[in-house]
Ligand SMILES: Nc1ncnc2c1ncn2[C@@H]1O[C@H](COP(=O)(O)OP(=O)(O)OP(=O)(O)O)[C@@H](O)[C@H]1O
């Protein structure tokens with residue numbers, strides 16, 4: 260049985276159909292890539308899964324339990340965590356306090372000491388140890404993105420939705436982030452990865468789903484997706500296809 | 511752990527005020543205690559949760575009338591005070607669920623309307639409240655001096671209870687949740703915080719002792735009328751006092767109450783005719799130069815010194 264299942268998921272904003280009849284089923288332990296041009300509806304899908312919006316129609320099922328209609332705090336307590344495309348730290352709190360919040364409220368730590376232990380573990384895991392007592396408002400963008408990851412890890416999630424955690428990072432920082440995502444997946448966390456950098460998607464994901472104007476236009480293995488005509492037209496563009504074709508003989 | 515203990519010792523010292531035998535000082539002491547109740551209560555919703563509540567006068571007035579009416583029915587004074595606090599809390603719980611989903615100034619305006627509505631209801635429900643004529647409270651058989659001491663100690667006791675509640679909030683899970691909500695409400699719900707529940711709890715906490723203080727005030731002054739207990743100043747003062755001392759801090763509201771009272775008294779004595787104007791200018795100036803309040807400014811000074819020491 261799949262751990263997360265979307266059926267006929269649809270979200271309207273007034274006249275705009277941001278997400279249009281999307282079906283998706285994610286198996287436990289998978290890393291699924293969710294790609295598509297700007298405004299395709301990727302973030303809206305995350306918002307529907309995490310309860311920020313109640314879907315106009317369709318269902319979200321997590322381990323056999325319906326999530327649609329629940330509040331974000333309820334969903335996060337059940338084990339579905341996310342990171343924000345635009346990072347959302349608590350600016351006046353230290354890194355430690357930021358990570359303790361989900362340990363206490365979402366993961367249900369029984370004491371402050373236990374929350375601190377869980378937070379420290381997530382902080383160490385993401386290499387933020389030296390910044391433990393720094394205010395979140397004083398972090399660089401790359402550090403804030405890692406803080407987002409640490410916060411979501413402290414929720415002890417089974418499913419993690421990563422919304423462009425690499426956007427705005429330089430190549431060296433992306434390498435680090437990639438390693439962290441791999442390490443998180445290695446712990447058995449199921450990941451849905453929203454990402455514009457095809458290199459990252461190709462190297463991490465076992466399966467890719469493509470959204471365009473809110474609708475799913477393709478789904479499959481990475482090499483199938485890069486050859487898909489519809490996807491090339493809607494998103495990857497001919498440039499990518501050609502570059503890819505030019506690279507192929509060399510491999 | 512040390513600061514709250516120092517505050518409790520300070521309260522204990524203030525409790526010895528009647529020993530001086532000065533009626534004027536005793537009246538000031540009672541005022542201080544009342545202000546400390548209101549400011550500390552506002553600090554929970556306005557300071558920790560960051561929701562700019564203008565509902566203090568609603569809770570205070572509701573408490574004052576509840577206490578006065580119940581005493582009129584023959585209830586013993588302390589019981590009437592407790593009932594007044596509880597009714598204010600129930601009222602806050604019901605209203606909070608309705609208006610706390612509003613953000614920023616929308617919430618501020620909605621909370622301001624509460625006192626206006628209660629003022630209207632109180633004024634028109636003449637059979638119960640005496641309407642615009644006001645309400646007299648039963649006479650207490652006790653010497654004037656004994657009464658002054660009784661009300662002073664009762665009000666100070668209420669201030670200490672409010673302080674203990676603030677301490678509980680600031681040190682625990684509730685305060686942590688409220689601080690998260692103030693900084694980023696969406697992110698708070700995403701880390702598992704039931705934001706609606708915590709906001710309502712904060713609103714109720716900001717009403718309980720204010721309602722009781724309203725009833726105590728009614729007993730103290732013997733006579734209440736709607737414009738007095740539902741006065742906008744009852745709402746504004748605690749906000750100014752808290753910002754003056756430091757919003758979202760444990761000691762800020764108490765320190766702010768004391769300083770505000772001193773300023774108010776000095777201005778009142780020396781600039782009687784332009785009292786409001788002078789007070790207004792002083793308030794604006796203080797808030798402008800002390801945006802984080804006195805506690806915030808002191809904490810920053812310490813942090814800076816700490817950082818300098820760390821470097822050298
Ligand atoms: N709260 C909202 N109200 C109205 N329209 C919205 C709302 N959120 C998103 N939209 C619209 O829905 C569409 C999909 O937006 P969404 O943010 O999901 O795209 P995206 O795929 O995440 O894009 P990007 O790659 O730029 O992050 C856009 O047209 C957007 O303007």
Ligand SMILES: [Mg+2]
Nearest residue numbers: 301302303344
């Ligand atoms: Mg997006």
